[in-house]
Amino acid sequence: MIFIDGVPFSSASSSSQGNEILATLLEHPLIVSAANIFKTIPERKFSVPKEFGLENSPQAKHVYVFQREYATVDPSLVELVGTDEATTCIGLVIRNQKSGMTSVAHMDSQKTVDLGLIQMLTSVIDHEMDDELDVHLIGGFDDTPDEDVIATTGAGSDEEQSGHSLPLCSKIIEALQSRREKFQIQTLFVLGHNTKRDSDGNACPLVNGFLVETSTGSLRPASFDKSSRCPDEIVRRLRVTVSSLDPTWNGRLLETYDTHHDRFHIAPCSWSPNWKYIASWLQQCSDSEILLECSTSPSAEGPDFVDNEKRVFEYLIKHPNWRETFPPGRNRIFQRITDGQWIRCE
Template sequence: MIYVGGVPFSTTDGSSSSQGSDILKALMEHPILLSASHLLKAIPKRKFSAFAESGSERSTQSNCVYIFQREYATVDPALVDLVGTDEATTCTGLVIRNRTSGMTSVAHLDSPEVVDIGLTQMLSLVVDHNSDSLLDVHIIGAFEDASLHHPEYGSESESDAKQDGYSFPLCSKIIKTLGKRQENFHIHTLHVLGHNTRWDPEGNSFPIFSGFLVETSTGSVFPASFDRTSRCPDEIVRRIRVTVCFEDPHWTGRLLETYDTQTDRFVIAPCTWTIRQLQIAVTLQNLSDPEILLTCSTSPSAESPDFVDNERRKWDYLFQHPDWREAFPLRQPRVFERASGSWRRRLVK
């Protein structure tokens, strides 16, 4: 059930595929959520680097958990101060926090297909089954990448997502799923679609914010961006997992497991890559930068300047490690522990 301003948000009963889009549109116009979006836009974006401590940049190594696309992490405020993500264009960041315990789960959702199981994964360590207290929710990301006036807009099928954009079907699915679950979700921020969109003089749309962080002790959410040094640990392997998991049935409909809440360690669950995927990487590596953007991105004009370089670094790793078992010996996860302000890999014996 959805709450706004401490009051249940009225939803229309029904089973039509447009239900999620109808609720989303109504929420987008709610005065409290409109005000929250305006306040978020006024907050200066925080920039994070592993090697910066002053000015507009901050170091995140010792107390931050960073989430890549299609990953999620649930963190304990006793162990982690900050949790965040960025690089979201048509993707959406979702925060669910238990206001009593402070347990906070963050996911970087990239398609409607991972929402149902993904929410169950996120809630597994957040919900207190002995209490019916509200769970605080923030939804940030996904810009207006297609017209909202298309007569069929709001359908959540894959074909319509391709025709009408990726952002709206994803946001619609998130809202629909929150609304039908038995838990009580108090939405504080819904900074998506038109609220998260800016336009250049030529009329091209771009996201205002592509990332954010959460202060686990307070639940406060801030716009944020991270550089390569702070998107860690195991950046390249985690990026590769996002690509190859689509052909691994183990991950169908699931968010990628990344972080162990109890031990404050990154535990990168194994994934596999095939000869076919290596051949695709060879083909893509030979494309020009504009061709890579058009082929690999759902929003080619809105990607960050390092998007193409990040793609090429993934393919280079695959060329150097064509056998996935080199990355995951004995099909064991890659484990990283905090050590002297950075992450250190623990080798499996």
């Protein structure tokens, strides 16, 4: 159940749907105030310097979460956890107030919400305690098509007319409200709260990433570079691309991180050899065509989106057999070493 400032949240009707509950929450004075404060916090540009690990360049231990992944971290082992590259996706944070255990998911589909919540809560909740859970939702700008776009594209269904962010955010809120756990909503920086216009008048997110300080639970906007989106960046991006066709991951978030040992256990994902031909075709497309084919928000993606997609295409072309990447269906395991880098463990 959802709580605001320790008080159970109740909508106008006990049978209210997710979009109705969400609309009421977005207008709550405490939610509005928290959103206004969050957008004034300067963005942290997170990078792992080349001199990482030297005495004069201390670096906090962090865990990075890609799209469709989740990770639950122990504050005694990890200081920061975060994600970015979210446009129509939602970054969901669930933190146990007593233990500090913090789970972060980068949700991109309504289909993963119900099972995804179960995955996150399994390692956050101590069933011997009456847990209270702080919750933050960040991302998902207002991508609802305007009337001219609807008229041009012929969009007719409610789903087509509501964009991608609103249905996903509504589904998450509905799922939280329907569960028995106590979810204290601290931040709801989504939709209208997280929308601006670019120089061409296109809607885009104010914030597309964040970091959580695990010891305190505090959040701030953040962006990451390649050095900090580790380990195994390309394979993890690849799983996002192909997992929708792997029945192993139906309705589930991608498993990535070993909470108790501070190691990455990147679970297998299979793909058909046909992906080689799909990747070859996409590789021949123009940048604008790749945006249209691969993004739910082509006008709102970051400058490195197309380059990242092309690197995934190259990997699929070189490795059409998924067993080369996950032989024979084993996790790819990475251990954090003393200088903070990651090494592959067989």
